[in-house]
Amino acid sequence: MLKLYYGLPDPAAGEAGRAADAGGPTDINGPRFDPEAFLTKLQKECPLAQLMDCETDMVKQIRALDSDMQTLVYENYNKFISATDTIRTMKNDFKRMEDEMDGLAANMAAITESSxxxxxxxxxxxxxIAKLSGVHTLLRKLQFLLELPARLTRCVELEAYGTAVRYHGRARAVLHHYRHLPSFHGIQADCQVIMAGLAQRLRQRFRDGGSGAKDLAECVELLLELEEPAEELCDEFLAHAGARLAAELDTLEAELGPPGGAPTCDILEFTDRGCNSFVGNLCLVIASYQELFVSRAGAAPIAPMARAKLATFVEGLLGRYFGLVERRVQLEKGVGDSSLLVRALDRFHRRLQALEQLLPGAGSASEGTAIVERAARARVAQYLQALRGFYQDCLTDVRQALAAPRLAGKEGPGLAELLATVSASLLGQVKAVLGYVxxxxxxxxxxxxKPYFKGEFCSQAVREGLVVGFIRAVCGTAQQFCEAPGDRGGTAPPALLLLLSRLCLDYETSTISYILTLADEQFLVQAEVAGTLGSVLCAEARAAAQRLLTHYVRVQGLAVSQMLRKSVETRDWVGTIEPRTVRAVMKRVVEDTTAIDVQVGLLYEEGVRKAQSSDSSKRTFSVYSSSRQQGRYAPSYTPSAPMDTNLLSNIQKLFSERIDIFSPVEFNKVSVLTGIVKISLKSFLECVRLRTFGRFGLQQVQVDCHYLQLYLWRFVGDEGLVHGLLDEIVASAAHRCLDPVPMEPSVVEVICERG
Structure with missing residues (x-):
């Protein structure tokens, strides 16, 4: 507003001005505003009421603008008055300062003239005075030279060797320059004798080892100032320092304990002692050596040789020290929290970084990093071994839990509970180990x-070596139970096979992907560097589960088959009496099959059964329809109409599906029980084919098969399998019967109901 009042250009209003220029003479805010044109436009375009409103609004704006302008004028007037007063005050002050400066200049001129x-x-x-001062200084120097032998003797007696060397160094050049004068020659001879004795004392103290690396460096520095041979002192310095450092390494080695025994301290304490005593003193030795023989003024001729000797010296000591550290790391056999080991390795690595900065090119940092990497790999291998051992312990606990109730005759924990316990324990242990790593x-x-711990350690050591290795160990150990009994020293319980098959199947469905995702997220493993794919591990787990379940079916089928085989082989089928009941072994077969059905149902789903037609549902000797029984068996086994049973069996096989005894087992209860029943009945059939039967023997087989028919069809997916195998067993017995007269179906039904 102030700029507007005084007519000054406003940069901020540049755009508005340019926009107003486009308004022409009728734009009241434009620079080309024409009042006559504006009024003419308003009179033409606006009615009377709008003209009056416009007048009222313009009057208000004029009054407001006038008020603002007056306010600005008053404010600026006050500011102008204040500025005028300030200028007047400054003028008075400057006049006074000019007077003072004139007086100061006059005073300075007078002082200069007086000076x-x-x-x-x-x-x-x-x-x-200058001449007298020079004479005085010369006399003081002469007095110092005359008193120098006495001063040196006194310093040697007080063991102030550094002071004596400094005094001699100050006078040595003067004595050498004026040695042709008799008086100076005598002083020089006395000083040389005294300094020779001092050199002997320093050498003796140096050979004794002094009180530490700092004391050794001080002795060597004084001997170098006395112009002793630098190369000889270099060798002696390294020899004495090496003896001290070797003694410290001997102490560290003693803390490792006897071979095969436990160390005397934990690894963090061992590392601290090694870093603080050995590595710390080694750093002092290196720094002192470099200052004395490498970087000291006048050491250029022997510097390359000194560097080479120092490198050899440090390499030998570090080689032994690294060997001790690796031995101590290898003694860490615990599989618990690894924080103590990590802290020890971290301190060890940090101290070697400082040593590398002090002596570049020694390779201490790279070798230390290699030791840390080997320790990390060894730790991961120990964790993998521990996980395998924990898995074996879990399997041992499961076997004991399965065997204990059976021995005590009590009800033990269910398979589902054992499976949940094993799965939770293994997963919890894996999580804990990943946290430690x-x-x-x-x-x-x-x-x-370091690049190794950012890449290879995470992807290869942890993911591939630990996680993938453990998953494969779980599947591989489980599959070992499918091997011959002699390979493991015993036979695994069938329940354990079933539990392990379900465990591997659960790993295939969810656990493997969860563990791999957990490891990838925790260790930031990139997808492009990941090794074994999860799908490959899932396929291996599913194959292991399939093999275990197949082996379970064969083991259980073999157990039932053994009962049937012994019952057939130990009986006289020719001279047996007329059957009055079902044999006990058949009841045992049904009971065992029922127990297996319950056992499998604890871990696997029911499965799908094959739909049967109305004709196929007609079971042999059904308790519900005796007419169906007669219609099914009368043509084959009625005494009045005998026929060739072998021919009948072959005809039936032509119109029936082939039964695959060892077909693949699916992951459900129906498929498992079907496989067991097929193996059992096939074994029963083969045993019957090897025997000869009398009339009552055939009738006993007929009764047994009918009893099995009443119950076994409930366990299989296709009851036609049971029908076909039992029919084939009865037909085979009739074919090998000396007097093939079957029992009446109604009598068979009564015997089975009574049994």
Whole structure:
């Protein structure tokens, strides 16, 4: 508003001005505003009421603008008054300051004139004082030279060897320059004798080892100032320092304990002692050596040789120290929390980084990093072994839990509970181990930023070596139970086979993907560097589950078959009496099959049964329809109409589906029980084919088969399998019967109901 009042251009209003220019003479805010044109336009375009409103609004704006302008004028007037007062005050102040400056200049001129007069008056005396000062300084130097032998003797007696060497160094050049004068020659001879004795004392102290690396460095420095041979001192320095450091390594080695025994301290304490004593003193030795023989003024001729000797010296000591550290790391056999080991390795690695900065090219940092990497790999291998051992312990606990109730005659824990316990225990142990291993890649650990721990350790050692290795160990160990009994020293319980098959199947469906995802997220494993795919592990787990379940079916089928085989082989089928009841072994077969059905149902779903037609549902000797029984068996086994049973059996096989005894087992209860029943009945059939039967023997087989028919069809997916195998067993017995007269179906039904 102030700029507008004074007519000054406003940069901020540039755009508005340019926009207003486009308004022409009728734009009241434009620079080309024409009042006559504006009024003419309003009179033409606006009615009377709008003209009056426009007038009222313009009057208000004029009054407001006038008020604002007056306010600005008043405010600026006050500011102008204040500025005028300020200028008047400054003018008075500057006038006073000019007067003071004129007085100061006059005073300085007077002082300068007085100083010039004093200097001219005292010029002669200054020259005399300078000469006297020079004579005084010379006399003091001569007095120092005359008193030098006594001073040196006193310093040697007080063991102030550094002071004696400093005094001799100050006078040595002067004595050497004026050695042709008799007095100076005598002083020089006395000083040389004294300094020779001092050199002997320093050498003796140096050979004794002093009180530490700092004391050794001080002795060597004094001997070098006495112009002793540098190469000889270099060798002696390294020899004495090496003896001290070797003694410290001997102490560390003693803390490892006897071979095969436990160490005397934990690994963190061992590392601290090694870093603080050995590595710390080694750093002092290196720094002192470099200062004395490499970087010291005048050491250029022997510097390359000194560097080579130092490198050899450090390499030998570090080689032994690294060997001790690796031995101590190998003694860490625990599989619990690895925080103590990680902290020890972190301190070890940090201290070697400092040593590498002190002596570049020694290779201490790279070798230390290699030791840390080997320790991490060994730790991961120990964790994998521990997981395998834990898995074996879980299997042992499961076997004991399965065997204990059977021995005590009590009800034990169910298979579902055991499976849940094993799965939860294994998963919890894997999570704990991954947490322990993750400490090696923590951000506060110095070596975690190395390329190995960012890439290969996470992808190969942890994911492939630990996680994938454990998953394959789970599947591989489980499959070992499918091997011959002699390979494992015993036979695995069938329930254990069933449990392991379900465990591997659960791993295939969910656990493997969960563990791999957990490891990839925790260790930031990239998808492009991941090794074994989850689908490959899932396929291996499913194959293991399939093999275990198939082996379970064969083991259970073999157990039932053994009962049937012994019952057939130990009986006299020719001279047996007329059957009055079902044999006990058949009841046992049904009971065992029922127990297996319950056992499998605890871990696997029911499965799908094959739909049967109305004709196929007609079971042999059904308790519900005796007419169906007669219609099914009368043509084959009625005494009045005998026929060739072998021919009848072959005709029936032509119109029936082939039964595959060892067909693949699916992951459901119906498929498992079907496989067991097929193996059992096939074994029963083969045993019957090897025997000869009398009339009552055939009738006993007929009764037994009818009893099995009443119950076994409930367990299989296709009851036609049971029908066909039992029919074939009866037909085979009739074919090998000396007097093939079957029993009446109604009598068979009564015997089975009574049984």
């Amino acid at each position: 010039a007069r004093v200097s001219s008056t005292l010029r002669d005396r200054h020259e005399q 993750h400490l090696f890649t923590a951000r506060d650990v110095a070596f975690s930023n």
